[in-house]
Amino acid sequence: MEAKNTPKVRATLEDVAQHAQVSLATADRVLNKRPGVRAATVARVNEAVRRLGYRPDPSAAKLARSRLRRVAFLLPAGANRFVGLLSEQIAANVEWMRDQRIDSEVLAVNVFNPGELAKALLAQEGQRDAVMVMALDHPVVRSAIDQLTQAGTVVITLVSDVPSSTRQHYVGIDNTAAGRTAATLVGRFVGRQPAKVAIILGSLSLRDHAERYFGFNQVMAHEHPHLTVLPPLEGQDDATRNEVLTKELFTAHPDLAAIYSVGAGNGGISTALRTSGRAHNTVFVGHELTPASRTDLLDGTMDAVINQDAGHEIRSALRVALAQWSQEPVIADQERIRIDIYLKDNLP
Amino acid sequence: MEAKNTPKVRATLEDVAQHAQVSLATADRVLNKRPGVRAATVARVNEAVRRLGYRPDPSAAKLARSRLRRVAFLLPAGANRFVGLLSEQIAANVEWMRDQRIDSEVLAVNVFNPGELAKALLAQEGQRDAVMVMALDHPVVRSAIDQLTQAGTVVITLVSDVPSSTRQHYVGIDNTAAGRTAATLVGRFVGRQPAKVAIILGSLSLRDHAERYFGFNQVMAHEHPHLTVLPPLEGQDDATRNEVLTKELFTAHPDLAAIYSVGAGNGGISTALRTSGRAHNTVFVGHELTPASRTDLLDGTMDAVINQDAGHEIRSALRVALAQWSQEPVIADQERIRIDIYLKDNLP
DNA sequence: CTGTTAGCGCATTCAA
DNA sequence: TTGAATGCGCTAACAG
Numbered sequence: 254m255e256a257k258n259t260p261k262v263r264a265t266l267e268d269v270a271q272h273a274q275v276s277l278a279t280a281d282r283v284l285n286k287r288p289g290v291r292a293a294t295v296a297r298v299n300e301a302v303r304r305l306g307y308r309p310d311p312s313a314a315k316l317a318r319s320r321l322r323r324v325a326f327l328l329p330a331g332a333n334r335f336v337g338l339l340s341e342q343i344a345a346n347v348e349w350m351r352d353q354r355i356d357s358e359v360l361a362v363n364v365f366n367p368g369e370l371a372k373a374l375l376a377q378e379g380q381r382d383a384v385m386v387m388a389l390d391h392p393v394v395r396s397a398i399d400q401l402t403q404a405g406t407v408v409i410t411l412v413s414d415v416p417s418s419t420r421q422h423y424v425g426i427d428n429t430a431a432g433r434t435a436a437t438l439v440g441r442f443v444g445r446q447p448a449k450v451a452i453i454l455g456s457l458s459l460r461d462h463a464e465r466y467f468g469f470n471q472v473m474a475h476e477h478p479h480l481t482v483l484p485p486l487e488g489q490d491d492a493t494r495n496e497v498l499t500k501e502l503f504t505a506h507p508d509l510a511a512i513y514s515v516g517a518g519n520g521g522i523s524t525a526l527r528t529s530g531r532a533h534n535t536v537f538v539g540h541e542l543t544p545a546s547r548t549d550l551l552d553g554t555m556d557a558v559i560n561q562d563a564g565h566e567i568r569s570a571l572r573v574a575l576a577q578w579s580q581e582p583v584i585a586d587q588e589r590i591r592i593d594i595y596l597k598d599n600l601p
Numbered sequence: 602m603e604a605k606n607t608p609k610v611r612a613t614l615e616d617v618a619q620h621a622q623v624s625l626a627t628a629d630r631v632l633n634k635r636p637g638v639r640a641a642t643v644a645r646v647n648e649a650v651r652r653l654g655y656r657p658d659p660s661a662a663k664l665a666r667s668r669l670r671r672v673a674f675l676l677p678a679g680a681n682r683f684v685g686l687l688s689e690q691i692a693a694n695v696e697w698m699r700d701q702r703i704d705s706e707v708l709a710v711n712v713f714n715p716g717e718l719a720k721a722l723l724a725q726e727g728q729r730d731a732v733m734v735m736a737l738d739h740p741v742v743r744s745a746i747d748q749l750t751q752a753g754t755v756v757i758t759l760v761s762d763v764p765s766s767t768r769q770h771y772v773g774i775d776n777t778a779a780g781r782t783a784a785t786l787v788g789r790f791v792g793r794q795p796a797k798v799a800i801i802l803g804s805l806s807l808r809d810h811a812e813r814y815f816g817f818n819q820v821m822a823h824e825h826p827h828l829t830v831l832p833p834l835e836g837q838d839d840a841t842r843n844e845v846l847t848k849e850l851f852t853a854h855p856d857l858a859a860i861y862s863v864g865a866g867n868g869g870i871s872t873a874l875r876t877s878g879r880a881h882n883t884v885f886v887g888h889e890l891t892p893a894s895r896t897d898l899l900d901g902t903m904d905a906v907i908n909q910d911a912g913h914e915i916r917s918a919l920r921v922a923l924a925q926w927s928q929e930p931v932i933a934d935q936e937r938i939r940i941d942i943y944l945k946d947n948l949p
Numbered sequence: 950c951t952g953t954t955a956g957c958g959c960a961t962t963c964a965a
Numbered sequence: 966t967t968g969a970a971t972g973c974g975c976t977a978a979c980a981g
Contacts, residue, residue: 276968313958315660433946592947598781599940624952661974664957
């Protein structure tokens, strides 16, 4: 059961250099893709790397490196609980980042304005080794991302993807699957009798919201045809607006059986449910585990919360960046962000 | 938003030594709790560590260390799918372990025999820096664990805990909560009409099974009183036995509404459900995501799978050990093993 | 009980 | 375009 295929004594860059008949410095140059080495030499070194199964020792590399890698997190400005969690997790990982020779900074950006976001992105060119961005999927933003990656900056999209861009990686959940998951929960919790289901979301122009909505409808249509899905209501992720929308919903559809909240601002929905005395007989499924949604889950106002772990997302983004810079290995299934389902019973 | 409280330039052991007026070697001795230093000197060094906010650089420490830390994984012998997943994950992490100066070995033990397990544990004394064990909670085992930790070996229980022992850490889920989670799923999926629910488990003498059973009953009794929970059936985690038990269940209770499978051997239950044509109208909730349970979920035979991520458990155990040995930081919420709920829609 | 010293494997000047 | 030399922060062997 032991790892017998990996040699007990690891090849060093020095070994590679010897086998390739070059100096340590040259070997290092080709390893780190630095210019100023003849093509033939590059080939020789790479061949030696292959033959020896060389992989750099991350510890040695970090110790020797003087310069810190600079990374920027571009997060939406404004008070969104989930974004707050992301910031907290960034803060919680500064020590670890120091150990990894990473220096990070959080920049608040008005994400809803594509122009501003693009400007903020472009301002990072040359300033950072990586930028992690919770982006709006818009042509202007896409092109800014592309320009950044051209310039050699690692770009990682966070939570909401910009799939058509050249970003190196997306860290976040599959939002269509998340929508489907919500639908199954709602469908099974409501039961077999015909009923109405409402959807409240921030805006259909947000990629993640649109995808969740799509997934939700898919499953509803195919697997729960006895349930009627009402037209989606856009509350701009605002609790106050959501509260109003929810109340209107109740008057228009006294027989409403369930609500799926796609975005933020769940507090408003909870309030409406509670004040109207319908908290326990309306199925309410929403996203993101926060102190508020946790309470709602425990007191029965919410029935399930679908979550993406902010801590995992931050660490994953960082690990992926590290892997891009060096030749460090990435454990694929460790970097897959899961769609967590929380009931009152399995809260962390 | 930047980390302004942590100094840009990190204190080194050398700095600590200077401030404490000792040599590097002595500083290192007290840092690593090695003997042969006067109490007064120890105090001076520790004071300097505190004042400077010193934390060792893990990269430097790993680079300098020649000896590998030796860890043993003691896993149940015999073909259990989940245990297989654990082994796979160990294998998948050998590269990473090498980077961390860890050398691991997997030992198959007959876990159901306390004497054998204890013997295997004791055999590790002096041989390993840490042992990760999927243990049976039994006095003989507990005392073996205690003896190991006395000897300075880090012991980490995996998947099933031995709480009364002096093991440094438990890596696994809260099984009572997992049982509660299962109950809520079953309760909500079955609906409001009175019905019967069956429980199949490996053995009530296994701590994790007993805890899940307990949690399940708790929630059933308090929140779903209209559901009748039948006496638990013990199938020894064996698929064949479970199939027989399930068939007997159907003849004895033609109106059975749900089955909660606490342990392994779900294949037998699925087979019984399918051959009797009840796969889609019996709620079936079980544990551990394997290729088989994944299929059952997708074809509707299973309704939910409660999982603990084998990969996370292995990496967590390793990280915790690393933290015990050195002063490396542990990110608490990263080490909490979550109770994952999988429906057909959020499969990874 | 304490100090001196020599690397660990790589990044990074500075020369050639 | 390439090489030699230095040092990152720590561990560990060796001296006293």
